[in-house]
Amino acid sequence: MVMIMSKYIPVVGTDDLPVGTCKPFIISGISVIVAHLADGYHAVENRCSHANSPLITSKIYRGDQVACPIHGARFDLKTGAAKSPPAFTGLMTFPVRVENGRIEVAMPPTNISS
Numbered sequence: 001m002v003m004i005m006s007k008y009i010p011v012v013g014t015d016d017l018p019v020g021t022c023k024p025f026i027i028s029g030i031s032v033i034v035a036h037l038a039d040g041y042h043a044v045e046n047r048c049s050h051a052n053s054p055l056i057t058s059k060i061y062r063g064d065q066v067a068c069p070i071h072g073a074r075f076d077l078k079t080g081a082a083k084s085p086p087a088f089t090g091l092m093t094f095p096v097r098v099e100n101g102r103i104e105v106a107m108p109p110t111n112i113s114s
């Protein structure tokens with residue numbers, strides 16, 4: 001059995017990501033969307049599972065979803081699950097925590113696909 005330890009990486013200050021917003025970041029070479037939803041912080045990969053386009057990160061849909069600008073697929077920002085066609089495979093998700101006013105994202109992801 002192989003154990004892989006996660007490492008939390010500071011990404012952005014909590015003051016820079018108010019509730020109801022999300023932003024893209026490059027973390028350890030992976031493009032990740034960090035979102036601040038009503039229930040807290042979440043992180044998913046910023047790559048549509050349909051045809052690998054970056055997702056729209058300036059708007060949150062239905063309170064907890066992000067959309068693809070190419071064909072309109074939407075993904076759950078909490079679970080990474082695909083919520084509408086033409087995408088049927090989910091996104092990688094990453095654990096998130098807050099330390100000393102900084103949002104930290106763990107690498108590697110804990111969920112490769114849903």
Ligand code: FES
Nearest residue numbers: 048050051068071
């Ligand atoms: S590339 Fe994202 S829905 Fe097609």
